Amino acid sequence: MSFLELNKVTKIYPNGTKAVHETSMNVENGEFMVFVGPSGCGKSTLLRMIAGLEDITEGNINLDGILINKVDPSERDVAMVFQNYALYPHMNVYNNLAYGLKNRGISKEDIEKKVNEAAKLLQISEYLQRKPSMLSGGQRQRVAMGRAIVRSPKIFLFDEPLSNLDAKLRIQMRLEIKKLQQKVGVTSIFVTHDQVEAMTLADRLAVINNGLIEQLGTPIEIYNNPKSMFVAGFIGSPQMNFLEGELKNKTLTSEGFEINNVTSDFNGPVILGIRPEHMSQTDKGLINLSVDLVEQLGSDNLIYGEIKNKKDFCFRCPGSQIIKKGSKLSLNINDNNYYVFDKSNGNRVN
């Protein structure tokens, strides 16, 4: 039995919108699970159902062996970090951390001990007497984390907690959250729409689209082996290139080139997916790219160009390689690292 079990969990709003379809998944004790998907895909709704902030229309959620469908949020022993932190503006940091403990009837000495421990762990000890309005974004973020940690809950729930921070701080806090989770070892679920955050934080990753889990697995599994066009397009940056084509008798024809011996018995119109980083320059390659734009990132160059009918085809090469706008490149796909999807439903066929 897993630590957290979702069994055919469904959410239908009173107006008839189905936000989450029969979703089943397990989260193991101590695992860092990330829900990733575009906005409005139901990932937050799923998280809020686990927290108890949304009613479950159908299905069951078990936490630590207890069915929690009807358990009040305060008694589920879950802690949540909100997108806007939801710090209590009229209480100082100490009381923000202590409030949940006070409501649990914990003695004053124990509260003080726990708050001080959490504050030390998060390096917010010196702000304990300040009000949230006197803190910077990063400090508020820490307080919000502290409020979750101090209660030592069964599970941490993060609802896009980094999206209000600037880029630099976001990367820094991302790292800290991961370190902290490893140190404290509490089962965590993290919701984000940022695929980099998802890849870096997750032990396992659930890619959600339209209220359905499209794929569940470790980040690398999902990156290497996306099951559908949606997952392939969502995970990986820059995005995978998609080309229209036709697969017939294991031969794929697309945008002026052919790939033979495709490992698929599928026949019909397909979409060919190639990651920008899975190509390299050769003398007589498959793909002929006329360069329109070069983005120099320093370590890498992102080359955008046209192949036959496809515009904005992206190719990634080391930053040391100098490529000029207007030049023609000949590219090969490395080690058959390409993906073929059924055009009609987006499912992977190779």
Next chain:
Amino acid sequence: MKIKLSQILAHIVLILGVLLMVIPIWLSFASSTHDTVTILKEGMKFGLGDQLTRNYNEVLNEKGGWSEEVTAAKMFINSFIMALGIATLKVIISAMSAYALVYFRFKFAVPIFWLIFITLLVPLEVRIFPSYKIVSDLGLTNSYTGLVLPLVASATATFFFRQFYKTIPDELLESAKLDGANSWRFFIDFLVPLSKTMIAAMFIFMFVYGYSQYLWPLIMTTSEEYWTVVMGMKIIFTESYEGVALPRTAERFAYIILSMIPPVLVVVFLQKWFIKGLIQTEK
């Protein structure tokens, strides 16, 4: 130079405004320190006279009214009790009803809110007969309860509290829920402290409202024991008209000045929160 001219103009307007407010009060105060004969002979005075202690002492302690038993001091106490009762209950009831309207999803919450809001169009003066009938049927005439109770519901305050609660982000409630706060705790631990400036502002408004009630206590009370200050202004020190004695103008001025003190004190003590509550900076 242009800016200076406009500044001077602005100050002139402001000073005129201040004078307009202050001069009548000063005139009343100055007149209350003379004896009646002087005022009757020479009109209202700008300068101070020498009868201050005598006049004020007389006003506070002389027994007046038809039964010659009620003193101004007693009326002050009555008014204070009435205003305090009205203001306190109005704030508590409005805050709680707004809480119910905003945070509890019960049927017809919106129509109920508008129903409350519409009562703004039906002030006490309009519904005075039914109100009187109810209070007298309950046997509450000539009691503090009767003075206070019909006035404790406030659409204005409910509206203000509702608007304020609506600006509080939902996450705060959700976070509090996860921290184990029930609905009662959320109200006490969150909404009350967050709206304390609002509470102070509403309290002042409602205190002054309660203090200046005239018609209701006039109808409600037959016993002089429950007379209020504002009623007294009309009734007290009038007996002299019937006799040969002079009208007691100086004492009545003193009475007016005294009657202004309680609301002024409330405003002075609460003005810090009052201003904050009106401009809503602290969130």
